[in-house]
Amino acid sequence: MSSTYVPIDCEFHDVLEATATTGRRVAIEYLDTSGQLQTVQARISDLQAHNGEEHMLLDDRSRIRLDAIVSVDGVRLQSHQIRSE
Numbered sequence: 603m604s605s606t607y608v609p610i611d612c613e614f615h616d617v618l619e620a621t622a623t624t625g626r627r628v629a630i631e632y633l634d635t636s637g638q639l640q641t642v643q644a645r646i647s648d649l650q651a652h653n654g655e656e657h658m659l660l661d662d663r664s665r666i667r668l669d670a671i672v673s674v675d676g677v678r679l680q681s682h683q684i685r686s687e
Contacts, residue, residue, distance in 0.1 A: 607655040608669045614679050615649075618658060621674055622646035628675035630658075632666050639672065646674075 621628055622645075631641050645661040649668070656668040671679050 607667065609656070610668045610671070610679060614671075614677070615656075615668070617677050618646060618649055618668070618671075618674060622649060626675075630660075630666070630674050631672040632670045633672060634670075 625645055627643050627645050629641060629643055630646075631639060634640050642660070642664075644664075646658055647661050648659040650657050650659060658666045658668060658671065660666070673679065
């Protein structure tokens with residue numbers, strides 16, 4: 603994963619907000635800091651911006667940078683379509 607934050611597209615951001623609103627536990631795939639694909643089952647607690655980066659906060663208090671997300675509840679972030687399959 604790049605150390606420079608790349609904003610995600612607005613449509614995927616809307617998916618994240620809608621998912622957070624439902625309060626459901628969902629499968630979240632993301633690339634960790636070493637570029638390895640990780641999967642967690644969690645609820646999205648909040649979406650926050652800080653120091654020019656956006657993050658997803660999970661119910662276990664972990665934080666995932668939005669441009670590291672590959673998919674949430676089966677919906678893929680477009681920039682990860684080819685890399686993650």
